[in-house]
Amino acid sequence: MPLAARAPAQSGPSRPVLRRSLAVDLALAAACVGLGLVALTLGTMSVSVADAARTLAGEATGPLRLVVLEWRLPRILAALAAGAALGMAGALFQTLLRNPLGSPDVIGFDAGAFSGAILAMLAGATAAIVALASLAGGLAAGLLVYAAAGGSHVERSRLILIGIAVGVGFTALNDWLIFTAPLDSALIAASWKQGALAGVDKGRLAIGAAILLVLLPLGLACRRSMDALALGDDKAMSLGEPPGTARLRLGLVGLSLTATATLIAGPVGFVALIAPHAARRLAGSAGLPLSTSALFGALFLLGSDCVARTLFAPRSLPVGAVTACLGGLYFVLLLRSRLRRGTGS
Amino acid sequence: MTGRMRSVLIAGFLLAAAMLASLLAGAKLLPPSSLLDLLQGRDSETAVILWQLRLPRLALGLVVGAALGAAGAIIQAATRNPLGDPGLLGINAGASLAVVTGSGLFGLAPTMTVWLASGGAALAALAVHAVAGAPRGPSAPIKLTLAGVAVTAFCLGIGQAIALADPERFDLVRNWRVGALSGDGLALLPAIALPLLMGVALAALLAPRLNLLALGEDRAAALGLSVGWTQAGSLLAVVLLAGAAVAAAGPIAFIGLAAPHIARRLGGADQRIVLPLAALVGAALVVVADTLGRVVVPPAELPVGIVAALIGAPVLATLARPRRSEA
Amino acid sequence: MRGKLSRRAFAAGAAALLGAPAAVAAPASRQVETSLGRLDIPAAPQRVVAIDSRIGLEQALAFDLPLVGYSHSRARPWVPVPPGVPFLAAPPDLEQILMLAPDLILCPDSAPNSDWWPLARLPAITPVLPSDHRITWQENLTRLGDWLDQQEKAARIVAAHAKMIAAIRQRHRQAIASSLVAAVHYDAIKRRLLVRSAGTRYGLVMPAQVLAELGGLAVAAGWLGPNGEVALDSFGDVLGAVDAILLIDFGDGGPRALAREALWQRLPAVKAGRVETVAGNCTFGSLYTARYLARAWDALFARLPA
Numbered sequence: 012m013p014l015a016a017r018a019p020a021q022s023g024p025s026r027p028v029l030r031r032s033l034a035v036d037l038a039l040a041a042a043c044v045g046l047g048l049v050a051l052t053l054g055t056m057s058v059s060v061a062d063a064a065r066t067l068a069g070e071a072t073g074p075l076r077l078v079v080l081e082w083r084l085p086r087i088l089a090a091l092a093a094g095a096a097l098g099m100a101g102a103l104f105q106t107l108l109r110n111p112l113g114s115p116d117v118i119g120f121d122a123g124a125f126s127g128a129i130l131a132m133l134a135g136a137t138a139a140i141v142a143l144a145s146l147a148g149g150l151a152a153g154l155l156v157y158a159a160a161g162g163s164h165v166e167r168s169r170l171i172l173i174g175i176a177v178g179v180g181f182t183a184l185n186d187w188l189i190f191t192a193p194l195d196s197a198l199i200a201a202s203w204k205q206g207a208l209a210g211v212d213k214g215r216l217a218i219g220a221a222i223l224l225v226l227l228p229l230g231l232a233c234r235r236s237m238d239a240l241a242l243g244d245d246k247a248m249s250l251g252e253p254p255g256t257a258r259l260r261l262g263l264v265g266l267s268l269t270a271t272a273t274l275i276a277g278p279v280g281f282v283a284l285i286a287p288h289a290a291r292r293l294a295g296s297a298g299l300p301l302s303t304s305a306l307f308g309a310l311f312l313l314g315s316d317c318v319a320r321t322l323f324a325p326r327s328l329p330v331g332a333v334t335a336c337l338g339g340l341y342f343v344l345l346l347r348s349r350l351r352r353g354t355g356s
Numbered sequence: 357m358t359g360r361m362r363s364v365l366i367a368g369f370l371l372a373a374a375m376l377a378s379l380l381a382g383a384k385l386l387p388p389s390s391l392l393d394l395l396q397g398r399d400s401e402t403a404v405i406l407w408q409l410r411l412p413r414l415a416l417g418l419v420v421g422a423a424l425g426a427a428g429a430i431i432q433a434a435t436r437n438p439l440g441d442p443g444l445l446g447i448n449a450g451a452s453l454a455v456v457t458g459s460g461l462f463g464l465a466p467t468m469t470v471w472l473a474s475g476g477a478a479l480a481a482l483a484v485h486a487v488a489g490a491p492r493g494p495s496a497p498i499k500l501t502l503a504g505v506a507v508t509a510f511c512l513g514i515g516q517a518i519a520l521a522d523p524e525r526f527d528l529v530r531n532w533r534v535g536a537l538s539g540d541g542l543a544l545l546p547a548i549a550l551p552l553l554m555g556v557a558l559a560a561l562l563a564p565r566l567n568l569l570a571l572g573e574d575r576a577a578a579l580g581l582s583v584g585w586t587q588a589g590s591l592l593a594v595v596l597l598a599g600a601a602v603a604a605a606g607p608i609a610f611i612g613l614a615a616p617h618i619a620r621r622l623g624g625a626d627q628r629i630v631l632p633l634a635a636l637v638g639a640a641l642v643v644v645a646d647t648l649g650r651v652v653v654p655p656a657e658l659p660v661g662i663v664a665a666l667i668g669a670p671v672l673a674t675l676a677r678p679r680r681s682e683a
Numbered sequence: 684m685r686g687k688l689s690r691r692a693f694a695a696g697a698a699a700l701l702g703a704p705a706a707v708a709a710p711a712s713r714q715v716e717t718s719l720g721r722l723d724i725p726a727a728p729q730r731v732v733a734i735d736s737r738i739g740l741e742q743a744l745a746f747d748l749p750l751v752g753y754s755h756s757r758a759r760p761w762v763p764v765p766p767g768v769p770f771l772a773a774p775p776d777l778e779q780i781l782m783l784a785p786d787l788i789l790c791p792d793s794a795p796n797s798d799w800w801p802l803a804r805l806p807a808i809t810p811v812l813p814s815d816h817r818i819t820w821q822e823n824l825t826r827l828g829d830w831l832d833q834q835e836k837a838a839r840i841v842a843a844h845a846k847m848i849a850a851i852r853q854r855h856r857q858a859i860a861s862s863l864v865a866a867v868h869y870d871a872i873k874r875r876l877l878v879r880s881a882g883t884r885y886g887l888v889m890p891a892q893v894l895a896e897l898g899g900l901a902v903a904a905g906w907l908g909p910n911g912e913v914a915l916d917s918f919g920d921v922l923g924a925v926d927a928i929l930l931i932d933f934g935d936g937g938p939r940a941l942a943r944e945a946l947w948q949r950l951p952a953v954k955a956g957r958v959e960t961v962a963g964n965c966t967f968g969s970l971y972t973a974r975y976l977a978r979a980w981d982a983l984f985a986r987l988p989a
Contacts, residue, residue, distance in 0.1 A: 055778035074781055077807055082777060112502035116509070159673045168498040172439070172676035175505055179609065180669030183662045186534060190662070191653055198797040205516065210798055280509045325772035325779050328517055335513020342487055342506065383914030401919045401949065408945045409915055538873050655908040655917065657873075 032294035032303060039293075039306035043091060046310060050087045050317050051079055055325050089211040090313040090330070092220050093276035094286075096268040098308020099230045101283030102290070102299040103265035106237045107258060108167045114283040115269040118171055119178010121278035123152025124270035126181045129188055129200045138214030142222065142274050149270030152177055153262060203277045205329030208316050211275065219275040226271060230264050231301055237261065241298055279331045281338025282308050282315075288345065311337075363622045364633075371640040378417065378647045379410045383655040386410075412541030417646045417660070418639040419545065420537070420601045421611055423552060425638015426559055427597040428612025429619065429631050433566040434590035437497040438617070438675065442477070442598040443609025445500060446507035450480020451595075451602035452533070453511040456518060466547035466603060474551060474599030481591060483507055535608035535661030537646050548600040555596035559631055562589055566627040608661045610668020611638045611645075617675065641667075715830040717813055718792065719802075724810045724830065728787040732771075732780050734800060738814045739789030740764065741969035742824060745840055746833050751783045755799065759963050761975040774798040781808050789827075791816055793886075816886040820969045840970050847977055848896045855984035862926035862987050864980075865902045866890035867913075868933060868966070871940035876918070878902060878911040879931060879966055889968050890929065893976040899984075918946045925950070927957035929983050933964045959983035 051063035056078050058066075065071055066079040101114040108118075115121055127148020131141040159173045189200045202210065239252035240261075247254045269283070289311075290303035312330065315337055319328040380386045390402040397403075424442060431440030442448045454476025458464040464472065488496075488503035512533060565586045568576040573583050601608070615638035616630060622637075623629040642660060645667060649658035712723040733739035733753040740753045741762055750768045754775040758764040772779055775798075780788070788805050792813040795802035805811045812830055814823045821841045828837025852859060866880035879890040881904040888911075894901055906921045907913060913921045922928070928950075932938050938960055941947050952958060961979040965972050 055776055056782050078778055078781065081807060110498075110502065112499070112506060117502060117505050159677065161677065165677075168495060169676050172498060172501060173673045175444075175501060176669045176672035176676065179665050179672070183665035183669070186662050187658060187666075190658065191656070196794075198794050198799065202798055210796065210801070210804075212796070280513070281506075284506065322517075323520075325776035326520070326774075327776075328520055332513045332516040332520065335510050336517060339507075339510030339513070342510070382916050384916035384920060401946070404945050404949060405916050540874070655912060655914050656910075657914075 028294075028296055032296055032300055035290075035293045036302050036306055039303065039310055043306060043310050043313065046313050046317070047087050047091065050090075050313060051083050053317055053320055054078065054083060085211050085213055085216055086208050086316065087313060088220070089208050089216050089275050090316045091309040092216070092223055093208075093272040093279065094282055094309035094312025095227065095305040096223055096272035096275075096308070097279065097282040097312070098286035098290070099227065099301055099305040100265045100268035100272065101285075101308065102287040102301050102304035103230065103233060103237070103261050103268070104283070105287050106240070106299050107261045107265065108171055110167065110171055111288060112284065113167070113171045113174075114287075115265060116278065116280040116283050117178070118156070118174025119181055120149050120152045120174070120266055120269045121273045121280075122178045122181035122185060123155075124149035124273040125204065125278045126184050126188070127151065127270075128274055129185060129203070132200065133188065133192055133196050138212065138218055141215065142218045142271075145274040146267060146270045148181075149266045149273070150263075152181060153266045202329070204331075205277065206279045206319075206331035206334070207277045208319075208330050209327050215274055219271050222267070222271045222274075226264065226268050227305065230268060230305070233261055233264055234301055237298060237301075276312070277331065279312065279334055281334040282312050285338050285341045286311055289341070360622065360624065367618075367622055367633075367637065367640070371636060371643075374640050374643045374647065375414060375418075378414050378643045379406060381647050382410065382650050383657075408542075412545070413537055413646070414643065416539070416541035416544060416604060417537050417643045419548075419552065420605045420608070421615075421639035421642025422635035423555065423597040423601040423638075424608060424611040424642070425615030425619070426556070426631055426635040427594045427601070428614075428638070429616035429627075429634035430559060430562065430566070430590050430594050430597075431612070432616045433627055433630070434562075434569065434587050434594075435496075435500075436570070437500060439497045439501050439613065439672075440616075441610060441613035442594065442601075443508075443607060443611070444613060444672075445504035446480045446484045446511065447477045447504075447594065447598050448535075448602050448607035448609065449508040449511035450483070451477040451599045452607045453480075453515045454599075455603055455606075456515045460518065466544060470548045470551050470600055470603035473603040474595045477595035477599045477602070478591065480507055480511065481595060533606070534659045535602075535606035535664070536657075536659035537605050537642075538657065538659075539604065544604045548604050551596045552600040555593050555600065558589060558593040558596065562586065562593060563627040563631050566590070566631075570625065570627070606659075606661060608642065608645075608664050610664050610671060611641050613675070614668060614671045615641060617671075713830075713832060715812075717830065718815075719806060719811060719813060722806075722810045724812065725786045726832070728831075730783060730785045731787045731789065732783060732785040734775055734788060734790040734805070735814075735967075736762075736770075737967035737972070738791055738816065738820070738823060738969050741971050742814065742827050743789060745824065745970050746827070746831055746836060748787070748831075751785060752780070756964075759965065759968070759972070759975075761963070762968075762971045775801065777801065777804060777808070780805075785809050787812065789814065816967060819887060819892055820889070820973055824969060844970060844973060844977070845896075847974065848893075851977060851981045851984070852897055854981070855987070855989070857989050858984045858987035859897055859899050862984075863900045863902065863924055864894065864927050864929065864983065865922060865925050866894065866929040866931060867922075868931040868964075869937035869941045870912075871935065871937050873912075874915050874940075874944075876913040876915075876922075876941075878907050878913060878921075880929070881907065881911065888966050889972050890931070890965065890976055890980075893973055893980060897977075897980055897984075899980070915944060915946050918944075918950060922950050922952070925952050927959070927983050927987055928952050929979055930958050930960045931965060932960050932962050934962070957983075957986045959986060 048060055048063055052058045052060055058079060062075060063079055066075055104115050105111055105113050124145045128141050128145035131144035155177050156174045160170050189197050192200060236252055236257035239247035239250045240254060240257050244254040286308035287299040287304045290300050290307045294300045294303045315333040316330045319330045319333045322328060386402055393400050393403040394406050427442050428440055432438060451473035454472045455469050458469045458472040484503045484507050488499040491499040565581055568579055568581045569586055577583050616634040618637045619630050619633035623633045645663040646660040649660050649663040652658055711726045713726045714721060714723055728748055730751045731743050731748040732751055733743050735755045736753050736758050740758060743750050752769050752771040754771045754773045757770055786809055788809055788811045790802045790805055790811050790813060791800050792802055792815055793800050802813060825837050828834050865878055867876045867878050869876055879888045880894050880901040881891055902921060902925060930938055947953055959982050965976055
């Protein structure tokens with residue numbers, strides 16, 4: 012299992028590892044801010060970094076303010092928020108399922124959340140209701156997987172397969188809903204489905220960001236449960252972490268993070284899949300680091316969106332297409348390095 | 357044995373019923389008596405509908421379904437992976453991406469894109485195998501499936517980026533993402549005939565060897581089977597069959613997954629029986645899915661790929677549930 | 684991307700960004716009442732962007748508005764766009780539009796939050812006047828004429844068109860009154876006809892509007908799918924009683940593919956040679972498309988016995 016998460020040898024990382032991961036987190040956060048500033052300058056209208064910074068400080072008016080604050084900033088914030096949520100959700104689920112490919116986009120929880128969101132949107136609901144529906148859809152997908160598997164005692168690999176099945180079902184349902192929707196709703200739903208950072212809905216972004224302010228700290232607090240689970244069920248129990256409860260906590264937080272990211276950006280693939288791997292390599296940690304995954308996810312989605320905006324400018328690509336291409340490239344690199352190490356058969 | 361005969365008979369009866377429904381159902385429902393027009397060679401409107409639309413579409417559905425069913429059966433036997441399906445393993449997506457590129461970027465005709473589709477299918481199959489880390493043992497099917505899902509997403513992403521770079525041109529290859537049988541069967545069937553026949557011939561040659569392989573690679577090798585060549589031949593057969601299916605109808609998942617399982621329940625474990633039976637069941641499944649897609653939202657059509665996914669998802673979930681012996 | 688902007692537009696945009704006074708003296712403004720609320724629009728707009736190449740572009744040309752760009756799709760050959768007016772990014776790029784420094788934007792209200800017709804986001808740039816594809820082109824034109832204080836010009840255009848329609852009605856009185864007709868476009872990939880001579884979910888499409896002006900008899904919408912679609916199987920049922928067909932050629936090989944279909948060739952109207960092909964996508968539009976279609980219907984009715 013060359014790609015699999017290695018279990019930590021002891022509880023709690025060593026001090027040098029801790030120091031390194033802190034440094035990596037700081038560097039990633041700085042990169043997010045830096046790329047965010049650069050992203051503020053990208054677009055048809057040329058804006059210098061200095062102008063962008065000045066505008067952020069509230070010292071600009073007119074077109075500059077409109078472009079930087081009203082149009083580009085929400086898009087950048089949406090990419091950062093959704094990316095962070097997806098990165099952390101990926102780390103949670105990959106730990107929970109003990110499989111490097113067991114991320115919420117592969118097993119279709121984002122498709123479930125999106126089903127809820129577009130059903131509400133087609134019914135003409137407000138942004139708050141759409142947010143609730145998105146959470147409900149994600150939870151429904153999770154429950155469906157859980158129920159179809161017949162409880163949590165089932166092997167994780169089977170859970171993943173059932174997740175794939177549920178995801179495929181929800182994706183087909185989404186295709187059907189978009190296919191039969193009236194033209195105007197279908198147009199919006201279709202572009203949202205492909206990663207709708209371009210026309211990000213400010214109402215949805217605000218609600219999503221508010222939810223994330225609660226969820227991201229909750230996710231970070233899952234660290235203890237993750238470490239305990241990594242030591243095995245018996246050890247976890249003796250550490251005062253009943254494994255069932257710990258899994259439920261990880262699953263619920265992960266699902267909510269996925270649903271919130273979907274609410275903001277649509278079902279964007281590959282972020283949750285690759286962020287934890289990249290984060291672990293950077294941080295050099297044994298398990299999947301939560302904060303680093305979130306920060307890398309944010310950076311990755313923002314970077315992808317910058318590519319999506321500039322590659323065929325002024326026509327903008329759906330960000331999901333770019334994350335899929337870049338994520339695929341990362342896969343190939345992962346593969347090559349593994350072959351070079353000679354662990355591949 | 358009589359129980360088996362009975363279930364094969366039931367399967368045959370269901371296939372016949374599905375074919376009949378496919379001929380009569382659609383935007384315009386035809387009465388069963390209209391089939392008499394067909395037999396009497398009358399030049400009525402219903403006869404034209406049957407000859408020009410329903411029969412070619414039925415033939416296309418049967419051929420595509422049979423190709424997918426056989427491809428799934430070969431994958432499942434050659435890799436001993438009960439979750440083998442050209443859709444789940446990214447093979448269809450690779451073929452589809454090749455079709456988009458070929459017909460969209462270079463304006464190739466279907467007779468050419470079918471070979472391109474097979475090439476894309478082969479690349480995707482190898483990529484999935486490599487991404488999954490060339491797995492062995494009981495966890496291999498799951499790793500392969502996960503890698504297949506990831507590679508599918510990757511191919512769709514690239515395809516979308518290519519298609520959106522020039523939407524007007526790529527509007528012409530609209531069903532590359534979701535499979536549909538709305539194309540002109542009369543034009544498509546001749547275009548895919550050659551790779552399809554090659555795939556079928558290869559499958560016939562492979563069937564007895566796949567029986568040996570079922571004993572395990574070591575024992576098969578001890579019995580004189582060249583395991584490597586058998587698996588390479590299987591890969592070739594699969595990409596020819598899946599490539600032809602995708603070139604004609606776009607990617608359709610789950611048919612290749614479900615058909616062999618049903619075929620094994622009906623016909624036992626002998627691949628010389630399972631392969632043709634899986635083709636038959638696959639044909640029936642595609643025809644049923646396509647017929648359903650034509651009647652649920654009339655007069656519009658739900659593409660067969662969406663219906664197959666809606667039907668197939670529970671099948672996968674059932675196969676993945678515990679109490680089965682494959683793990 | 685930046686290279687794609689013309690130097691002149693860039694300079695104009697830059698000037699606007701710097702708050703430099705425009706070359707022309709600041710025009711007086713007018714207050715108008717639209718579905719977007721009360722707005723101030725320039726009394727004599729200097730830089731107009733039409734978001735949609737169908738309705739907005741034709742309307743802008745009708746009122747001689749100084750266009751600086753349009754989006755959605757390339758202007759149809761029958762729409763007289765001045766040579767210097769660029770086709771912008773499609774779907775529209777808000778920044779590109781902003782840099783053109785328009786003082787008036789025309790945009791349909793079809794889907795205000797969509798990428799294609801971002802009516803909800805455009806007012807941040809400059810005043811926007813909406814059009815509505817659910818009402819007739821004359822009503823749209825008259826409404827815009829009111830907003831622009833060009834009522835007389837709007838009335839003149841509507842009257843000229845009415846005169847043209849009256850002449851056609853006069854010529855083909857008998858055929859128009861007694862024949863059932865259809866305007867169709869063929870989607871060769873889905874193998875379906877899309878009827879454009881009766882009400883569909885797309886609103887009041889132009890072939891249907893002009894046929895209604897002529898007083899012609901169209902295939903009832905009840906026979907059709909929500910988007911006006913007819914599957915090949917239903918050709919006989921829906922179009923069997925039709926006397927003549929206006930076949931709209933989008934330039935995508937539709938008519939050629941259609942000619943290969945036996946169920947099309949069996950239709951009485953096709954057998955009798957009463958099919959008039961009209962080149963170009965004329966589903967939506969305004970006065971120019973209406974004029975173009977009036978000629979097309981005229982030619983079709985000429986194929987029918989008087």
